[in-house]
Every structure is written in C-alpha cells, then in structure tokens.
Amino acid sequence: MEQKLVCDTVKDLLPLYVDHLTSEASNESIDAHLAECADCRTALTQMTEQVEVEAAPEVENFKKYLYKSKWSIFYWVMGSLAIIAIITCFIVNIAVEQRLSWSLIVLGGIITAYLPVYVAIEAENHKFIKAVAVLNGCVFGLLLLIQAVVYGVMGIGSMWIWRIGLPIALLWSAVVWVSILCHVCFQWNPMLALSVLCFLAVPANGLTNWLVGDYHSMADFTDNFVVNGLGDLMIGVVFLIIGLVFQMKRGKAQKERV
Numbered sequence: 161m162e163q164k165l166v167c168d169t170v171k172d173l174l175p176l177y178v179d180h181l182t183s184e185a186s187n188e189s190i191d192a193h194l195a196e197c198a199d200c201r202t203a204l205t206q207m208t209e210q211v212e213v214e215a216a217p218e219v220e221n222f223k224k225y226l227y228k229s230k231w232s233i234f235y236w237v238m239g240s241l242a243i244i245a246i247i248t249c250f251i252v253n254i255a256v257e258q259r260l261s262w263s264l265i266v267l268g269g270i271i272t273a274y275l276p277v278y279v280a281i282e283a284e285n286h287k288f289i290k291a292v293a294v295l296n297g298c299v300f301g302l303l304l305l306i307q308a309v310v311y312g313v314m315g316i317g318s319m320w321i322w323r324i325g326l327p328i329a330l331l332w333s334a335v336v337w338v339s340i341l342c343h344v345c346f347q348w349n350p351m352l353a354l355s356v357l358c359f360l361a362v363p364a365n366g367l368t369n370w371l372v373g374d375y376h377s378m379a380d381f382t383d384n385f386v387v388n389g390l391g392d393l394m395i396g397v398v399f400l401i402i403g404l405v406f407q408m409k410r411g412k413a414q415k416e417r418v
C-alpha cells in the first residue's frame with residue numbers, strides 16, 4: 161500500500177521532473193525511486209517520448225520557416241537587383257532609341273529566370289515539376305516577345321517564330337516532359353528519367369538542326385551526330401547504368417522488408 165502511494169506521488173511529479181521544475185531534493189528522491197521501480201521508469205520513458213513527439217512539429221515548422229526565410233532573403237535581394245536592372249535598361253533604352261525595344265526583352269528574360277525560382281520556393285509539393293512547367297511557359301512567352309520586339313518594333317529579320325521558334329521550343333518541351341512523366345507516372349528514378357532525356361536529345365538535336373536548315377548534305381548530318389548525338393548517347397548510357405543499379409538496390413531492399 162505504501163509502495164503504491166510512493167509510486168502515485170512520483171508519477172504526479174514526473175511532468176515537473178521532465179521539465180526540470182522539481183527541486184534538487186525532490187530530484188534525488190525521484191532518482192532513487194526510479195532506480196528501483198520499473199513501473200515508474202516506464203511511465204517516465206513514455207512521458208519523454210510524448211514530449212519529443214509533441215515538440216517535433218514545432219521544430220519542423222521552425223526549420224521550414226528558417227529554410228523559407230533564407231530563400232526569401234535571397235529572393236528579395238535578387239528581385240531588387242532585377243528591378244534596378246530593368247529600370248536602368250528602360251531609361252537607357254528610351255534615351256538612346258526614344259522607344260522601348262530591347263529593354264522589353266531584358267524584362268522578359270528576367271521574368272523567365274525569376275518566376276520558376278519563385279514557384280520552386282513557394283510551392284508546397286511537386287516543386288521541381290511546377291518550376292519546370294512555369295519555366296516552360298515563360299520560354300514560350302519570351303520567344304514570342306523577342307519575335308514581336310525584334311521584328312515588330314525594330315523591324316529586324318523575319319517571322320521565324322512559326323517556322324523555327326515554336327517548333328523547336330515544342331520539340332524540346334516534349335523531350336523534357338516525356339522524361340518527367342517517366343519519373344512521375346512509372347516511378348522511374350531520376351537517373352533513369354535523365355537517361356530518357358539524353359536518348360531523346362539525340363533525335364531532337366537532329367531535328368533542331370534540320371529545322372534551322374543546317375543540313376545541306378549527308379556529311380552535315382553525320383558531323384552533327386558525331387558532335388552532339390554521340391555525346392548525348394554516351395551520357396544517356398551512363399545515367400541508364402546508374403539508374404538501373406539504383407532500381408535493383410531498391411527492389412532488393414523492398415524484398416528484404418517483405
């Protein structure tokens with residue numbers, strides 16, 4: 161009966177004990193009791209575990225906040241620099257040409273570089289894929305802007321956007337998105353997805369050169385393949401091997417767990 165009373169008293173004190181709010185004398189008595197009583201030791205372990213679990217989300221949130229604020233500072237510094245650059249361009253552009261032309265392209269370029277980073281920082285999930293999607297959209301916008309400014313405003317060159325600009329942009333977007341879909345839909349690891357990207361880059365490179373009008377003979381075709389295609393192929397094979405090794409290791413680990 162007396163033992164039970166001691167245990168109850170100790171258990172009542174444990175929350176204070178865990179938080180280091182008990183006096184030196186109480187600590188000594190509690191320590192002495194814990195050394196002998198398994199029941200109270202279990203109660204203490206459960207209590208400390210609970211405290212850790214409760215503290216974890218706050219610590220996680222704080223870490224997230226620190227991580228985000230670190231990126232936010234970077235983001236705002238880069239943003240301020242970008243705004244200064246754009247304003248300088250606008251002023252010089254108007255002073256020199258009495259109209260806005262190439263500063264619009266600078267603005268488009270900065271938005272293209274800046275927006276994907278912003279999305280990557282702010283997105284809650286699928287950061288990378290969302291950032292790539294935004295970058296993809298921005299590249300199309302930038303191409304249209306360059307065509308409009310260079311040809312429309314400055315009267316330089318021709319309408320290359322439909323013939324070359326958009327086809328090439330669409331071609332390379334397809335290469336990137338097929339690789340990303342392999343990763344998202346088939347759960348292929350990033351290395352395998354990268355190998356898909358490299359392999360698709362070989363025909364994409366050939367098509368790009370054909371669209372630009374670089375092929376005048378069979379020799380041009382083989383030259384381009386040796387310069388670009390072979391490199392892509394070799395890098396693709398390296399990624400493929402690394403990816404397959406990862407995939408096999410993961411498969412093994414899953415089997416062992418089962």
Ligand SMILES: [Zn+2]
Pocket residue numbers: 166167168170193197198199200
């Ligand atoms: Zn006890």
